[in-house]
Amino acid sequence: METEKMISSRKAVRQYNGQITDEQLHKILLAGNAGPVGMGEYDNYRLTVIQKPEVLNKMSGIYDAPTVIVVSAKNPDTMEDISAGAIVHNMELAAEDQGLGANYNMASVGSIPSDVLPDGFKAVFALTVGQTSEKFVPREISMDRIKTNIVK
Template sequence: MKLKFIIMLSFITLSLSPCYGQKNKDGETGRNKSGNAVIDAIMSRRSIRSYKKEQIKDEELNKILECGINAPSAMNRQSWEIRVVQNPEILKNLGSSFHNAPTLIIIASVADNFFSPVDCGLLGQNILLAAESLDIGTCVIGSILNAFETPEGAEVLKNLKLSEGYKPLYAIAVGYKNEKPDAKPRDKEKIKIIK
């Protein structure tokens, strides 16, 4: 009787524990959930390279962008410009380096601000994590810069109408996920704590 009670109690404790084999939104247990939304988004985000054709909702896009511009920036100078391309014809002219995602967010940095690449990087990470929290896939696309070198790409770049001094730094592919890649290994040796 006592043993039965202990087994039951252990079962209840384990199933209530936030880290114990919780199911994700799709009802699968593959990834542990911590019970902390930010940590969950960080730990479950992966670069997505296969997207559904369906466009993401405007409310989702707007929320993701709003989270993006709430990133910190040096002296709050917000040294970025953002262009969102959803037009299939324009996307076609940029090739396929962005894995045929239905939305491409282009992030431009400005030459006269030393911290602009940092600002743009933080902006991008907010975008990635906000999207992940909505179960929307993303992939940072550094190679988009090559696409702007082609004649079609150069035309697209012109039509982005970036302000004087701004140049694309990278892009982010955005769309509903069509794959669930595993996490790539991380090197913990890169961390040294000095006490």
């Protein structure tokens, strides 16, 4: 999808009807790795892909998503929160560019079992993803959805 169309078609999808393929997952993870992080310190972050039903069942607020990708960080602070947002946003775009449904997810962060995360890392942000029957068409986005002042 071309960039401008992708940006206006992107949306939060909370209804999923099937698991993603490993090839689709690969493209999403590649996009996550292409995301910017503060100071370029990529080793401060980890991605954990959760597809195991027993683990997903313990997590809240994930809308029965068949895949949740968690961004965790060593010492989460503002820099890590923002970087995790950039990583998740890249992954969301890569998922929806493939026609998958995806959404940013903070709701599950506190319920992610710590034993699935690498030692010393804490969950910061997550992406829910799965097959969807929703269609992606460019949306009319109002210029004042986010109130803006221009200083010049």
